[in-house]
Amino acid sequence: MLKKNAKKLLISILFLVFSVTAYVCSPFLINFNYDKKTGIENLISELILYKVNIKGNIQYKLYPLPSLEISEVHITNDEENSILNKIVLNVSIFDLLKNKFSYKNILINSGEFIINLNNLEVLSSIEEFDNKKINFEKVNIKFFDNKHSFSINEFSGNILYKNKKIDKINGKFYVGEILFKIKFKENQLSLKSPEINFKASIENFLNPKKLIKLDYNNSSIFPGVDSIFASFTYEQNKNKFSLITKEFETNIFSGLININNNNDKNIIVLDGYFEDSKFKKISNTDLATFLSQNLNLLANLFDGRVKLSFNNFKSDKEIFENIKFNVLFQNGDVFFEDINIYSDNNTINIKGRNVTYQKDNLFFYDVIFSTKNLKRLCKQICDDKFLIDKAIDGEFKLQSKGILNINKSKITVQENFVNREFNDNEIQKLNTHLNSIVIFGKLENLFDLPRYFTLL
Numbered sequence: 214m215l216k217k218n219a220k221k222l223l224i225s226i227l228f229l230v231f232s233v234t235a236y237v238c239s240p241f242l243i244n245f246n247y248d249k250k251t252g253i254e255n256l257i258s259e260l261i262l263y264k265v266n267i268k269g270n271i272q273y274k275l276y277p278l279p280s281l282e283i284s285e286v287h288i289t290n291d292e293e294n295s296i297l298n299k300i301v302l303n304v305s306i307f308d309l310l311k312n313k314f315s316y317k318n319i320l321i322n323s324g325e326f327i328i329n330l331n332n333l334e335v336l337s338s339i340e341e342f343d344n345k346k347i348n349f350e351k352v353n354i355k356f357f358d359n360k361h362s363f364s365i366n367e368f369s370g371n372i373l374y375k376n377k378k379i380d381k382i383n384g385k386f387y388v389g390e391i392l393f394k395i396k397f398k399e400n401q402l403s404l405k406s407p408e409i410n411f412k413a414s415i416e417n418f419l420n421p422k423k424l425i426k427l428d429y430n431n432s433s434i435f436p437g438v439d440s441i442f443a444s445f446t447y448e449q450n451k452n453k454f455s456l457i458t459k460e461f462e463t464n465i466f467s468g469l470i471n472i473n474n475n476n477d478k479n480i481i482v483l484d485g486y487f488e489d490s491k492f493k494k495i496s497n498t499d500l501a502t503f504l505s506q507n508l509n510l511l512a513n514l515f516d517g518r519v520k521l522s523f524n525n526f527k528s529d530k531e532i533f534e535n536i537k538f539n540v541l542f543q544n545g546d547v548f549f550e551d552i553n554i555y556s557d558n559n560t561i562n563i564k565g566r567n568v569t570y571q572k573d574n575l576f577f578y579d580v581i582f583s584t585k586n587l588k589r590l591c592k593q594i595c596d597d598k599f600l601i602d603k604a605i606d607g608e609f610k611l612q613s614k615g616i617l618n619i620n621k622s623k624i625t626v627q628e629n630f631v632n633r634e635f636n637d638n639e640i641q642k643l644n645t646h647l648n649s650i651v652i653f654g655k656l657e658n659l660f661d662l663p664r665y666f667t668l669l
Contacts, residue, residue, distance in 0.1 A: 253283065257300075260341060262332055264289040278303050281316075290329055293357050297324035320348045330358040331452075337419055342374035349384065363514075370395070379419070415447075423447040425456075434507035437495035440464045452479065466490035466523065481517030490526035497657040505619050505656055508567060509574065512542050530594045530662075532559050545569065549578075558585045567619075574619040583610040591666055600666040622656040623648055643668070 250267055258265040269284030286297040301320035328336065351367045370384015382397035393406045402415040410430040417423045425445040432439055444460040456472040468487030474480060521538040534556040541548040547567035554561040565578035584590045587609040591601045615626040624647050629635040635643065648654075651664045658664055 253281075257286070260339060261288070262290070262329075262335060263327070286324075288327060290327055293327045293329075293355070293362075295325035295327045295355065297321055297326060297352070299323065316345075318346045318348065320350065321352050322350045323352060325353040325355060327355045327357065330356055334419075338378045339374065340377055343377050345374050347372045347374075354386070365393075421449050434503070434510055435463075436499035436503045437465050437492070438463045443470075445470075461485075465492065465494050466526075481515060483517065483519045483521075485519075485521040487521070487523045488525055490523045492523075492526045492528045497660040500660045501656040504576075504659075505574065508547060509545075509569065512545050512547050512567070516543050518542075532556065532590060532593055532662075533561075559583070559590060572620070576617040576619060577615075578617060579614045581610070581612050584608065591663075595663045595666055597663075597666075600663070600669065603669045604666065617659070619656065622652055622654050622659075624652060624659075 250271060253271065254265045254267055266287040266289070267283055267285070268287055272282045272284075274280050274282050281302045283300045283302070284298065286300055288295050288297065299320075299322040301322065302316040303318045348371045349368050351369055353364060353366050354368050355362060355364045357363075365386040365388055368384055368386040370382065370386075372379060372384075373381040375381075379397065382395060382402075385392060385394045387393070391406055391408055393404055393411075396403045397418065400416070400418055400420070402418040404413040405411060412428045414426045415423050416425075423446070425443075425447055427441060427443045427445075429441040430439070433441065440463060442460070442462050443458060445456050445458055447456050448454065453475050454473060455475060456470075458470045461468055461470050466487045466489075468485060470483065470485045472481065472483045474482065476482060519538060519540045519542070521536070523536045525534055526536065533554050535554070537551070537553045539549075539551040541550055549563055549565045549567070552561075552563040554563075560581075560583050562581045563578060564580075565576055567574070567576045569575070585608055586606065588601065588604040588606040591604040595601050595604075610631070612628075612630040613626055614628040615624060617624050624644065626640055626644050626647065629640060629643060646668055650667050651661075652658050
């Protein structure tokens with residue numbers, strides 16, 4: 214009797230194991246590549262509002278959980294497109310067998326995902342994403358709108374949707390070679406990068422009006438600036454936005470900044486006003502590095518106009534007191550529409566354009582320099598008594614046009630006017646002396662004003 218019951222139990226167990234195995238393996242009999250591909254493409258497309266085309270295979274897998282693995286997913290929106298190497302959906306076997314499709318969590322593995330900045334509000338609240346988690350493994354993400362785009366690399370982390378809205382984000386990504394960590398919770402976004410001592414937070418992130426705080430303590434792309442603390446209010450209305458500082462402070466200046474695109478051309482305009490800046494801490498090497506490297510970096514980051522005013526600044530020789538910049542960044546070029554450096558006695562006005570031509574970084578300049586007393590100016594900045602004696606005791610004005618080859622630290626003067634216009638021989642001699650005596654193959658010498666008195 215005992216043997217008979219044991220046999221029945223064994224048969225029941227074997228039948229149960231067979232039934233469970235048949236149940237979980239039955240989706241292997243479905244040809245997802247033929248029967249389900251179009252439906253899955255349409256489903257993903259409706260979720261993310263992009264056109265989706267699955268060029269790879271769709272495979273059912275059991276480990277570690279029943280899932281569909283979708284390879285080589287092409288995404289297109291407007292003129293942008295990307296390829297995701299793999300999407301894994303945790304699925305319901307029961308629904309698959311009933312010819313339905315439901316899923317729990319999602320894994321996006323490598324490749325690139327595109328996000329239209331105009332659709333951020335839609336992506337932050339998705340009807341079908343109720344209590345679902347999206348996991349990312351080394352996914353590049355490209356953000357774009359009609360005019361601008363930027364990317365983060367190798368994002369790994371997760372986004373949790375609760376009540377059909379983004380509830381939490383936790384992850385890390387790279388910008389260039391710099392690692393950033395990101396967190397989002399209770400409508401507050403935080404970013405930090407210990408490598409460069411950078412921290413940022415955005416309160417009310419999903420609201421039209423936000424409060425942004427930045428704290429950065431490291432060398433920056435701006436000459437002499439080694440720390441920045443800023444607090445902004447941000448408001449957006451359709452395609453228009455404004456960013457207004459509540460506080461803006463660096464190690465060498467503080468003031469107010471306003472950034473917006475509230476103009477007919479819809480370009481970004483940055484207005485800044487600063488008082489009592491400490492420019493003594495900016496070296497000629499800092500200025501040369503900015504001109505040769507960081508200016509191009511800024512030009513490639515964004516298009517827009519920058520208007521800055523520095524009043525009553527403190528410099529080493531104190532021959533100037535105020536600076537006004539009006540610079541336009543457009544398609545990688547920099548237009549110096551007006552740079553005015555002045556005091557009661559001395560003025561430099563610069564206009565021009567910085568472009569990259571083949572391998573050369575060129576600055577086409579038009580400069581006017583004037584002083585009420587050249588000898589007095591030389592006494593302020595020259596250490597050589599011989600140069601002081603040569604300087605005229607009275608007003609002086611210079612107008613000059615030419616090209617500065619920034620890569621080669623070489624100036625080519627094309628026109629020069631001091632009391633009268635220079636002839637060709639005088640221009641040639643001036644170019645020789647400028648490059649062999651003043652610049653001397655070092656870009657930082659361009660900003661060393663006493664060296665120019667050797668040309669007298």
